[in-house]
Amino acid sequence: EVQLVESGGGLVQPGSPLKLSCAASGFTFSSNWLNWIRQAPGKGLEWVASINPDGSSTYYPDTVKGRFVVSKDNAKNTGYLQMNNLRSEDTAMYYCARRLWGVMDAWGQGASVTVSS
């Protein structure tokens, strides 16, 4: 069974860093892209990062470029999202998802991030 489990969420102050983890199982993690998607409370979905199977290429929207860094450790079957200089508008539920041919066919349960003083 394909499974993705996020961890590392929490309450942080503006300007602080936070690192999310995404533990994968049930599939060949090293052969798959990984996406991070977020959803602000009561709002829609926003793509925030993509990383290719070997981790050599990453992609971000302008809203997080330069602040967020996506990575993956294929030996540990784990993906990461390092978030720096967090802002109140980054408050959201963060999901990791397996990307297959561009679409996200498996999602984690989400990690809640709250940025507030």
Place this chain on the structure above:
Amino acid sequence: DIQMTQSPASLSASLGETVTIECLASEDIYSNLAWYQQKPGKSPQLLIYDASSLQDGVPSRFSGSESGTQYSLEINSLQSEDAATYFCQQHHDYPNTFGAGTKLELK
């Protein structure tokens, strides 16, 4: 960036009815469109990919179609478990963008 204009924002329908949700892309996305269902407190689930291909395990009452840059999700014979929010997503180009969502309520 490619804009995905999704409509309606909400709709209410009765059990057994058929509903259609639409997404209009701001430019050609060459069928690179997916539909997701999200129930309250849950993560999204893939329903349709490549505009009209049904994801494994998704009931056949869900179907997708396209006409130019207009993409549609149709749900036939509505069931109570179909109450959810539905999102479209284009993956033709970065940034991948989503529609704003359609909240479907069952009467």
